[in-house]
Amino acid sequence: MATAYDAPPVPGAPSREEPVLETENLVKVYGRGASRFDALKGVTLQIGRGESVAVVGKSGSGKSTLMHLLALLDQPTAGVVAMDGRPVSQLKTREVSHLRNERFGFVFQQFFLNAGQTVLENTVLPLKIAGVGRAERTRRGMAVLERLELADKAKNRATDLSGGQKQRVCIARALVNEPTVLFADEPTGNLDSATSAAVEDILFGLHRDEGITLVVVTHDDDLAAKCGRRLEMQDGRIVSDERAATGTGVCP
Numbered sequence: 663m664a665t666a667y668d669a670p671p672v673p674g675a676p677s678r679e680e681p682v683l684e685t686e687n688l689v690k691v692y693g694r695g696a697s698r699f700d701a702l703k704g705v706t707l708q709i710g711r712g713e714s715v716a717v718v719g720k721s722g723s724g725k726s727t728l729m730h731l732l733a734l735l736d737q738p739t740a741g742v743v744a745m746d747g748r749p750v751s752q753l754k755t756r757e758v759s760h761l762r763n764e765r766f767g768f769v770f771q772q773f774f775l776n777a778g779q780t781v782l783e784n785t786v787l788p789l790k791i792a793g794v795g796r797a798e799r800t801r802r803g804m805a806v807l808e809r810l811e812l813a814d815k816a817k818n819r820a821t822d823l824s825g826g827q828k829q830r831v832c833i834a835r836a837l838v839n840e841p842t843v844l845f846a847d848e849p850t851g852n853l854d855s856a857t858s859a860a861v862e863d864i865l866f867g868l869h870r871d872e873g874i875t876l877v878v879v880t881h882d883d884d885l886a887a888k889c890g891r892r893l894e895m896q897d898g899r900i901v902s903d904e905r906a907a908t909g910t911g912v913c914p
């Protein structure tokens with residue numbers, strides 16, 4: 663039987679995006695006894711393929727906790743995270759790692775670059791984990807570094823870079839496996855305004871041109887306003903979920 667879901671799209675109507683990630687009643691408790699802290703108190707949400715979502719809210723409201731659970735970097739105390747409609751708890755640990763490595767890219771405020779390695783080595787780490795051979799790793803690594811205007815730094819040690827360049831190496835590493843979802847936690851938090859603008863251009867360019875789903879935690883209202891959707895967190899709950907007026911979820 664045909665359902666509303668199968669109906670042809672009405673011209674001009676917001677597209678019904680298929681959720682790439684979903685959560686149901688997600689709970690995260692840190693610690694126990696007197697030091698117990700309920701960081702997420704039942705978060706239910708769906709993130710459509712190709713959406714750009716800003717997660718905002720005060721410090722300590724649970725933004726990073728939610729992002730870590732969505733990115734399968736941590737496990738919930740209770741509730742469900744599903745990817746492509748499949749609950750992640752049904753997958754084996756190895757399948758989860760594989761999914762994360764193949765489908766996700768991460769850009770975090772703390773750079774987590776390996777100090778002893780070159781820019782190229784840091785960039786191709788996800789490919790190494792995926793078992794891609796050296797020649798192919800180098801080819802793909804250099805291609806993404808070129809795109810981020812870092813090719814001339816490929817052989818530098820990752821520590822011998824400016825803050826903005828390090829952030830771009832993190833973006834290069836997040837993109838090298840051509841992820842479908844890019845998670846960014848305060849991607850511009852440490853950067854001056856010019857470098858922030860460059861990083862934003864890269865993120866939203868990927869979103870617009872390649873349909874990457876963006877989930878961005880930010881304190882920056884301007885950055886949040888560029889996203890098609892704004893989720894506000896307060897004390898471990900989503901207190902508002904607004905889409906941009908166009909309803910397309912696509913950034914300008």
Ligand SMILES: Nc1ncnc2c1ncn2[C@@H]1O[C@H](COP(=O)(O)OP(=O)(O)OP(=O)(O)O)[C@@H](O)[C@H]1O
Nearest residue numbers: 692693699701719720721722723724725726727728
């Ligand atoms: N490993 C942990 N052990 C105990 N409590 C934690 C742990 N990680 C986070 N918390 C607590 O959970 C709450 C939510 O933390 P979270 O990092 O998600 O906040 P946030 O919204 O990202 O804040 P910020 O904007 O400061 O990054 C905070 O009160 C924090 O102290």
Ligand SMILES: [Mg+2]
Nearest residue numbers: 725726727847
């Ligand atoms: Mg945080």
